[in-house]
């Protein structure tokens with residue numbers, strides 16, 4: 001692994017990929033303004049100029065609710081984009097790692113989803129990401145598809161930053177308690193991507209998130225408590241657990257989307273960290289960045 005072109009380098013995962021790039025590798029960051037992943041001409045030029053060993057695709061249309069009213073754009077970025085990248089990587093013998101989502105599953109299974117479990121997305125976002133996975137597989141070669149869930153980081157907008165803002169503003173906040181998943185710090189996800197890329201034998205579908213599982217309510221409570229302890233928050237808003245039925249959103253979300261990470265853990269030789277310790281590490285990272 002000597003050169004890796006990082007698509008979507010301005011996003012949460014993209015920025016962490018660039019920050020955590022291993023010493024023996026050179027990351028070539030491509031933000032959306034530098035490279036539209038669904039434009040074959042732009043992709044061809046980027047690959048021919050950079051001649052990377054790997055392309056890691058962290059670019060996506062990730063606005064789950066907005067995707068319901070913008071299905072064409074979701075399909076363009078999440079399905080056509082990976083198809084263009086996969087085909088052009090295949091033509092040039094460049095290894096390709098594509099990132100996908102736990103939202104390809106319908107959430108009706110009561111135990112963690114293995115990579116081979118049949119997907120059944122509930123909304124436009126999950127469907128577009130599944131179409132992207134299928135296009136990557138159909139392009140041939142030996143691509144790596146890494147599914148993850150509930151991603152957050154100090155960059156961009158995400159659940160952790162939204163909760164920090166709302167808890168500071170309000171005395172009381174209702175949070176959904178009957179959707180279960182696993183929060184994933186983008187930094188740990190980036191390290192898992194590099195680990196897979198470094199492993200010459202990796203190909204096929206893999207799962208990665210931090211360890212453990214929780215509801216959005218549990219996640220919000222942990223954000224509040226750790227942020228109070230670190231001095232990032234001054235007041236503790238009361239959190240009320242509510243069912244998803246009391247918080248209607250344009251997109252239906254899976255009630256349970258915990259991923260079975262056994263295959264990735266075996267390949268990488270470690271289990272990752274529990275989501276609560278990763279959350280603490282991210283909040284410390286955020287605090288240090290704010291002080292700079």
Ligand SMILES: NC(=O)c1ccc[n+]([C@@H]2O[C@H](COP(=O)([O-])OP(=O)(O)OC[C@H]3O[C@@H](n4cnc5c(N)ncnc54)[C@H](OP(=O)(O)O)[C@@H]3O)[C@@H](O)[C@H]2O)c1
Pocket residue numbers: 007008009010011012013014031032035036037038057058059060061062077081099100101102103129148149150151152156186
């Ligand atoms: N966020 C989550 O909770 C979550 C959960 C499960 C899986 N994932 C997956 O994890 C991966 C990384 O997600 P993330 O949270 O890092 O996403 P993100 O922060 O939303 O970043 C995505 C990046 O892709 C860029 N982009 C959009 N359209 C593009 C195009 N046509 N060409 C090139 N770049 C384009 C965006 O640019 P602009 O900002 O300019 O639009 C943005 O910088 C994605 O595959 C996502 O589906 C995310």
